[in-house]
Amino acid sequence: MTVFADATKAKGEPIIELEGVDKFFGSFQALKDINMKVGRQEVVVVIGPSGSGKSTLIRCINRLEKHDRGRIVVDGVELSDDVKNIQEIRREVGMVFQQFNLFPHLTVLDNITLAPREVRRMPRKEAEELAMRMLERVKIPEQAHKYPGQLSGGQQQRVAIARALAMQPKVMLFDEPTSALDPEMIKEVLDVMVELAESGMTMIVVTHEMGFARAVADRVVFMADGQIVEVGTPEHFFTDPQEERTKLFLSQIL
Amino acid sequence: MAELTETRSIPVAVRLRPVEWARRHLFGTWYDAALTVVFGGLFVYGAVWLIGFLIRSDFEILRVNLALFMVGAYPRAELWRPAAATVIVAALIGYVAGSASAAAQARAEEAGLPFHRARPKEVVARFWPVLAFIGVVLLLTSTPTPWLVVVSALIAGVVGYLAGRGQPAPVRRFAWVWSVGLVVVAYLVLTGSGIGWDRWGGFHLNLFLTVAGIGLAFPFGLILALGRRSSLPAVRAVSITYIEFIRGVPLITLLLMGIFALGFFLPQQLRPGDVTRVLVAIVLFEAAYVAEVVRGGLQAVPRGQVEAAQALGLSPWKTTRLIVLPQALRATIPAMVGQFISLFKDTTLVVVVGLIDILGASQAANSQPEFLAQGLHEVTLPFVGLAFWVGSYTMSREARRLEKRLGVGER
Numbered sequence: 001m002t003v004f005a006d007a008t009k010a011k012g013e014p015i016i017e018l019e020g021v022d023k024f025f026g027s028f029q030a031l032k033d034i035n036m037k038v039g040r041q042e043v044v045v046v047i048g049p050s051g052s053g054k055s056t057l058i059r060c061i062n063r064l065e066k067h068d069r070g071r072i073v074v075d076g077v078e079l080s081d082d083v084k085n086i087q088e089i090r091r092e093v094g095m096v097f098q099q100f101n102l103f104p105h106l107t108v109l110d111n112i113t114l115a116p117r118e119v120r121r122m123p124r125k126e127a128e129e130l131a132m133r134m135l136e137r138v139k140i141p142e143q144a145h146k147y148p149g150q151l152s153g154g155q156q157q158r159v160a161i162a163r164a165l166a167m168q169p170k171v172m173l174f175d176e177p178t179s180a181l182d183p184e185m186i187k188e189v190l191d192v193m194v195e196l197a198e199s200g201m202t203m204i205v206v207t208h209e210m211g212f213a214r215a216v217a218d219r220v221v222f223m224a225d226g227q228i229v230e231v232g233t234p235e236h237f238f239t240d241p242q243e244e245r246t247k248l249f250l251s252q253i254l
Numbered sequence: 255m256a257e258l259t260e261t262r263s264i265p266v267a268v269r270l271r272p273v274e275w276a277r278r279h280l281f282g283t284w285y286d287a288a289l290t291v292v293f294g295g296l297f298v299y300g301a302v303w304l305i306g307f308l309i310r311s312d313f314e315i316l317r318v319n320l321a322l323f324m325v326g327a328y329p330r331a332e333l334w335r336p337a338a339a340t341v342i343v344a345a346l347i348g349y350v351a352g353s354a355s356a357a358a359q360a361r362a363e364e365a366g367l368p369f370h371r372a373r374p375k376e377v378v379a380r381f382w383p384v385l386a387f388i389g390v391v392l393l394l395t396s397t398p399t400p401w402l403v404v405v406s407a408l409i410a411g412v413v414g415y416l417a418g419r420g421q422p423a424p425v426r427r428f429a430w431v432w433s434v435g436l437v438v439v440a441y442l443v444l445t446g447s448g449i450g451w452d453r454w455g456g457f458h459l460n461l462f463l464t465v466a467g468i469g470l471a472f473p474f475g476l477i478l479a480l481g482r483r484s485s486l487p488a489v490r491a492v493s494i495t496y497i498e499f500i501r502g503v504p505l506i507t508l509l510l511m512g513i514f515a516l517g518f519f520l521p522q523q524l525r526p527g528d529v530t531r532v533l534v535a536i537v538l539f540e541a542a543y544v545a546e547v548v549r550g551g552l553q554a555v556p557r558g559q560v561e562a563a564q565a566l567g568l569s570p571w572k573t574t575r576l577i578v579l580p581q582a583l584r585a586t587i588p589a590m591v592g593q594f595i596s597l598f599k600d601t602t603l604v605v606v607v608g609l610i611d612i613l614g615a616s617q618a619a620n621s622q623p624e625f626l627a628q629g630l631h632e633v634t635l636p637f638v639g640l641a642f643w644v645g646s647y648t649m650s651r652e653a654r655r656l657e658k659r660l661g662v663g664e665r
């Protein structure tokens with residue numbers, strides 16, 4: 001696993017770059033001078049106290065939030081106000097939300113085929129085959145014709161992952177994907193995410209599941225008050241955190 | 255706690271004898287007994303009064319004027335046209351129901367869910383008010399024509415239903431094309447021989463104004479509701495101004511303006527007929543209310559839905575069309591149907607601008623020499639009321655079914 005991660009890191013070529021990113025909500029500054037690079041096939045786990053700007057950070061990457069200063073480059077394209085450019089980046093970046101956000105009026109299959117068909121103009125049949133492959137990947141092909149409301153939370157989150165994967169994104173963003181789940185369902189979702197990481201997907205994951213971080217993260221980023229406070233390998237965080245705030249936070253969650 | 259009570263009161267199927275049942279449920283306590291006596295008394299009084307009314311009254315005024323009530327001043331020589339249109343519409347309703355049923359079955363089978371196909375008995379139970387009203391009309395007929403129409407319509411409805419059920423899936427995909435085709439045919443039949451809307455009347459006019467009013471106000475209202483949320487300030491301002499202006503004006507004012515004011519603005523040869531003007535007023539009015547109802551539905555769609563669609567790369571328009579609107583419109587079904595029921599009833603307001611709808615027909619019948627000043631409003635108004643009650647009640651029941659089926663309120 002770590003060998004794998006090292007190998008990818010050796011590539012070094014960044015797919016996401018943030019330079020001096022600031023974000024304000026009114027007069028409140030949610031992100032302060034964020035600098036960060038994510039390499040291809042790298043898995044970055046973002047941790048930090050509630051309200052520290054973790055969600056805002058990853059939502060800026062696919063323009064669900066608009067940053068106010070600095071540069072964000074995704075796969076060589078800089079985010080600007082140009083609608084075309086935003087849509088292009090969103091096609092390449094998959095996102096999984098804490099609350100799943102599946103479309104309740106569509107079946108699981110339609111949830112997954114919607115974007116490939118409507119955005120990538122894929123024929124229905126091809127999209128459905130793709131969707132079934134994605135459902136197999138998240139291990140619930142038998143749920144294809146159900147509605148989200150008929151599934152458990154863990155199943156819904158796995159459908160949400162399949163839905164994002166069906167766009168064949170280059171990067172996947174996860175915003176606390178297991179925080180809304182009952183404890184017995186967390187593992188099934190994390191297992192899928194671990195497999196995804198091992199298959200070489202570039203991932204930025206906001207989570208406090210330190211077992212997940214230890215298993216697959218190349219780097220852990222600790223945020224507080226809208227700033228990146230400390231960056232390191234999982235081992236670094238478990239054995240030798242430097243900053244006081246990091247130590248305090250880790251003592252609370254571990 | 256709920257579980258505790260559940261285990262304790264295991265339901266036992268005891269069939270009580272009627273006397274036993276009444277003692278327990280109607281006379282259990284002294285106030286139960288008092289309520290039973292009061293309401294039982296009122297009920298008996300009402301029933302006796304109704305029977306007396308039915309025996310005492312002379313329904314001749316309805317019998318003679320049935321065509322007036324149903325189609326107003328439609329040329330009598332051309333009555334086959336509304337009759338044929340009725341049959342076509344019955345076929346259309348049957349076809350739509352059959353197609354919907356077949357589509358629902360296909361979906362259920364695909365999802366491996368059970369599908370319950372409606373049995374004729376259930377359909378009768380569902381639409382008994384409509385059937386009862388048709389029965390009342392038939393009781394009032396003095397000629398065989400209405401029977402012919404009703405029987406043909408029933409057959410057409412059944413045939414339409416079977417066609418809808420039996421059509422192969424590729425044909426069903428174009429169900430809306432065939433449906434629109436039938437509407438066009440019905441319209442052409444009705445307006446043939448140069449009998450435009452402006453000569454329509456009676457209950458037919460009420461139904462037309464309702465259906466056309468809904469059909470035209472709905473898209474207009476939808477656009478207004480979306481306009482109200484637009485990111486362009488000008489679009490937003492226009493939408494809000496329109497909605498708030500219209501909602502501040504009574505419908506009757508708009509109807510009068512439609513009839514009297516529209517004439518000033520348009521040159522003689524372009525001036526539309528009375529029904530058209532009334533329809534314009536209704537659509538303008540109704541659209542503002544539809545917009546407000548839709549706005550409520552739009553607000554009910556969680557922010558996360560839009561974000562998920564955006565994150566997948568869907569354009570704003572596709573996000574609205576494929577994700578937001580379907581959910582918003584589902585959430586608005588109850589309010590929307592309420593709005594349309596009130597429009598249905600409000601169509602009687604056209605009486606004030608001199609159109610002969612079913613209420614106008616009742617007024618007209620009462621001023622015919624042979625029925626003048628005999629207090630026959632006592633007969634005609636209940637008939638008019640019955641027609642509206644049947645329509646409103648059926649709409650609200652169907653809405654409740656639809657709501658349940660689409661799972662409004664559950665997510």
Ligand SMILES: Nc1ncnc2c1ncn2[C@@H]1O[C@H](COP(=O)(O)OP(=O)(O)O)[C@@H](O)[C@H]1O
Nearest residue numbers: 025028030048049050051052053054055056057
């Ligand atoms: N839409 C918004 N409007 C105003 N303030 C916001 C908004 N979204 C987030 N914030 C604020 O920005 C800060 C960071 O939020 P967030 O990124 O959600 O934190 P985290 O995900 O780390 O819990 C919080 O103080 C939050 O209240």
Ligand SMILES: [Mg+2]
Nearest residue numbers: 054055056176
């Ligand atoms: Mg968050």
